Amino acid sequence: MRIKICGIRDPLQGQAIADNGATALGFICVESSPRYVTLEQIQLVVAKLPSHIDKIGVFANANPTEIAFIANNSALTGVQLHGNESPEFCKQVREILPGIEIIKALRIRNVEDLDNTATFTDYVDTLLLDAYHPQQLGGTGQTLDWNILEEFKPGRPWFLAGGLTPDNIASALNKVKPNGIDLSSGVEKAPADKDLDKVAKLFEQLTVRSC
């Protein structure tokens, strides 16, 4: 299973989280977020990471040219589109960035929102399901209704996100079978300041489950 830890800013924290077993790290390229990182900060973190770690830039309603500039100049392996991007927009980004993983994040309120994920299947590599919050795009710490995800089998691999923590990850994975998990605020002391003890606890929980 893929394990993505999002909202990384500090190079040493990024390195430690990769050493713990994360398969992907995420960088918030959304200026309004308290976890926002500049291109230069991403470059400093990426420089310390082994090549097998996926490096994902998180954008929301950004310009495709800006997305491509940041992706190409910081060796990102993927971009996560976390705003109100349309399937057509995802297709455009995929054409501009061939070879880069396109992840479409969708904020799920109900079964209708879940059904809507099918409209993205042909235009993205991966889906990511996050909780819906009326004012915030992401990093809210809110969980979505895992009950409606029990039978969710989209035509693409998918990440479960939204309010996951070392304390609730076992319950989540008992109900839901995603291809990956994505955590941000559940493993931090303050926005973009990751709590390495919580990260270690997360991996302990995941190890116990796999035994």
Ligand SMILES: O=C(O)c1ccccc1N[C@@H]1O[C@H](COP(=O)(O)O)[C@@H](O)[C@H]1O
């Ligand atoms: O983390 C942010 O500040 C953020 C801002 C704008 C878009 C997405 C953002 N984060 C993403 O939110 C989810 C879930 O976060 P959490 O675990 O509930 O804190 C995750 O995919 C982040 O990439």
